[in-house]
Amino acid sequence: MPILNSLRYHLGLARAFGLPSATSLAIRRKFGLRKPVSLRWQGQQIIVRPRESDPVVASSVLGWREYALGERAETALSRLAKKWRARGQTPVIIDGGANVGYAALHFAKLYPEAVIIAVEPNPTTFEVLRQNCVDHPQIRPLFGALWSHDQGVSLQSDPESSWSDRVHDGGLTPSFRLQDLLASVPASRSLIIKLDIEGAEGEVCRAAPDVLRKTACLLIEPHDYLRPGASVLSPVYDALNGLQVDTLLVGEYIAIIASNLMCEQVTEAIAFAGSATVAAPAEPSLASAQ
Numbered sequence: 001m002p003i004l005n006s007l008r009y010h011l012g013l014a015r016a017f018g019l020p021s022a023t024s025l026a027i028r029r030k031f032g033l034r035k036p037v038s039l040r041w042q043g044q045q046i047i048v049r050p051r052e053s054d055p056v057v058a059s060s061v062l063g064w065r066e067y068a069l070g071e072r073a074e075t076a077l078s079r080l081a082k083k084w085r086a087r088g089q090t091p092v093i094i095d096g097g098a099n100v101g102y103a104a105l106h107f108a109k110l111y112p113e114a115v116i117i118a119v120e121p122n123p124t125t126f127e128v129l130r131q132n133c134v135d136h137p138q139i140r141p142l143f144g145a146l147w148s149h150d151q152g153v154s155l156q157s158d159p160e161s162s163w164s165d166r167v168h169d170g171g172l173t174p175s176f177r178l179q180d181l182l183a184s185v186p187a188s189r190s191l192i193i194k195l196d197i198e199g200a201e202g203e204v205c206r207a208a209p210d211v212l213r214k215t216a217c218l219l220i221e222p223h224d225y226l227r228p229g230a231s232v233l234s235p236v237y238d239a240l241n242g243l244q245v246d247t248l249l250v251g252e253y254i255a256i257i258a259s260n261l262m263c264e265q266v267t268e269a270i271a272f273a274g275s276a277t278v279a280a281p282a283e284p285s286l287a288s289a290q
Contacts, residue, residue: 012063013055016041025055036128042109046132047100054100054128061102066251067194067219073248074110076261077191080216081113084189090115092188094181096146096204097196100125101132104139107192114138114191117181121145121155121173122165142181144174146197148207151175166198166226178208190215190285196253199223202232209239213287218256243286258286 013022017039025037028050038045041062048054060066068074081091091114095104098118107116116139120126126143133139145153145167154171158164167173182188193215195201201220205212212218224232236256246262248255 008064009056009059012059014063016058016063025050029055041105044105044135046102046105047128049100049128052125057099057102060251061106064251065106067103067106067253069217069219069248069250069255069257072262073217073255073257077217077257078111078113080261081111081191084191085113089187089189090185091191092117092182092185093192093194094146094178094190095119095194097194097198098129098141099196101129101139101141103194103196104129104133105136107194108136108139111191112138115140115185115188117142117185119144119146119176119181121153121167122157125165142176144176146178146195146200146204147175148177148203149175150177150180164198167200169203178204178211182211192217192219194219196221197223199226199230199232202230202235205233205239206235209235212236212239213243214285216258216261216285218286219250219253220256221253240286245286256286 010022010026013025017025021039025039025048028037032051034049034051036047036049039048048058084091091111093107093111093114093116095107095116095118098104098120101118104116104118107114118129118133118139119142120129121144123143126141130141133141147153147167152171153167153169153173153175155173156166156168178193182190190211195204197204201223220236222233240256244259245256246259248257
């Protein structure tokens, strides 16, 4: 690891857990100790596996707030979530590629009104996710993978690392469509969809263009480098064609957010394009910004 990257990594751990715990974790990782440890973050205990990707993810997500969208966007999304709750609707965040739950915990702190569906296909990683989120009833861990159907996928993983699990069509690992997850929550409204799914973004998004258009914020890590020439994110751009959106670079992620949210137009907005089921003017979404 280059010196500057190493410095940032260790500083991120110190920001997340404090210097003594960060130092202990770094030593355990250095000497190959695999036993999970429980560390304190913002008043709660979370599990970190020293030899897996957990410390690197914790440094980025919990230490450096990799998913921070900026004060304007986060304030607007929080206000929108509160308004939906006041109207008897349920803001939903789908965390695709939830890993051990650090992103879900971050979202839970920022958006306490939201239900967070945290989807993870690796059974070992999922168990850590479940333990990390056990004290957060708003977070619903779900074993499986996002995909274009619910017929199952196969998991390709490195037994030495949880860093880059990938799924392929057909198999025994449960699979879920975005629209079905939203439908599982009564009176749901899609607040944020986060996708870190190692090149499966195209497969997932191609099957759910309406969901993408009706979501206030998309947070996607591009993985075109894993599938050169496959136009992995083309289904996202196709679904959002013609909509008024702001695009933000957030660490390794692209954040696509309704422009009217960024303009603080959080009052009544234009109804979802082409929606015949909306009885009243819609709140800001990628579609309603047009």
